[in-house]
Amino acid sequence: MDDTHALWISARDNAVWAPHGIASLAATHWLDATERRFDGIPGIWCADDESAVGRELPWEVRLRPEEQTRCGELALRAKGRAGSVALRVLDPAAAARRGIARIERAEFSPSRRVAGGFTPSSRAVVAESVDGHHTETQYHGIVSFVLDGLEFELTVQREGDGSLFAAFADATSGVQSYRFRFLRMDGPDADGRVELDFNRAYLPPCAFSDHYACVFPPPGNRWTVPIAAGELVVR
Structure with a gap:
């Protein structure tokens, strides 16, 4: 294996296994105009103008696709698709719960x-x-x-x-x-x-x-x- 490929593997492992990396996705909640609560995350959430909007938090959160905010150990990130928006929950413990490493x-x-x-x-x-x-x-x-x-x-x-x-x-x-x-x-x-x-x-x-x-x-x-x-x- 050459050094360049070893560096590529290292970068991939970091992208996957970092605390809020690829393997940390614990949930994807597709939103609409109705305000809802979801297990494991605070606040009430809905979609508004292709943004994920969170209320009943210390402050109102409005996330455009690929924007995120932190909630304790969790990262909450908006995901857009074909005009719809979802709230993704990235949890550092998710991979361990699935038993993947x-x-x-x-x-x-x-x-x-x-x-x-x-x-x-x-x-x-x-x-x-x-x-x-x-x-x-x-x-x-x-x-x-x-x-x-x-x-x-x-x-x-x-x-x-x-x-x-x-x-x-x-x-x-x-x-x-x-x-x-x-x-x-x-x-x-x-x-x-x-x-x-x-x-x-x-x-x-x-x-x-x-x-x-x-x-x-x-x-x-x-x-x-x-x-x-x-x-x-x-x-």
């Missing part, structure tokens, strides 16, 4: 790092989330590559910083690995070339908590061959 990873292999070519191809697809919600998702191109002598195509989204993101499933999914995984790549160069490093395939947030609503991979990103690389399952 580490990520099982495949052994690092330089052969899992391959070159690919990006072809722009903008299209909208109705995608399903793990909680059954359907939403239109915009994809921005195809990355073609060869791995172990086999040709693949990966439907990707372009992020705001120019990088590429994809969700994929393979023959290990649901057996040796979680149902699907994520992969990020630096943006293509002027000739459309990209590098895919499946050593850095990583688990979606919903692998750590049932209260996330990750989107399943599009049909073209579900392969019948195994890619035993990167993060596999939570232990």
Whole structure:
């Protein structure tokens, strides 16, 4: 394993297992105009103008999506989706209550790092989330590559910083690995070339908590061959 990959693993572990990291999500409460109380958190909460609003607290709280406030050891964060808003509860003790503490990873292999070519191809697809919600998702191109002598195509989204993101499933999914995984790549160069490093395939947030609503991979990103690389399952 090279030093760069070791640093990537360290950053991932910190993002997952930090006190209010990915694995700390204890609840997601979808809000509407009706004020409600929820077990384990103070105040009464409702949605107003796509914000999560909390009252009967030391002060009124109004959280836009991705904004958060602290309540003792808890962090309360707003989550937006298709015009709706939820209140997420991040609890440092949540992972321990679920009995999870580490990520099982495949052994690092330089052969899992391959070159690919990006072809722009903008299209909208109705995608399903793990909680059954359907939403239109915009994809921005195809990355073609060869791995172990086999040709693949990966439907990707372009992020705001120019990088590429994809969700994929393979023959290990649901057996040796979680149902699907994520992969990020630096943006293509002027000739459309990209590098895919499946050593850095990583688990979606919903692998750590049932209260996330990750989107399943599009049909073209579900392969019948195994890619035993990167993060596999939570232990």
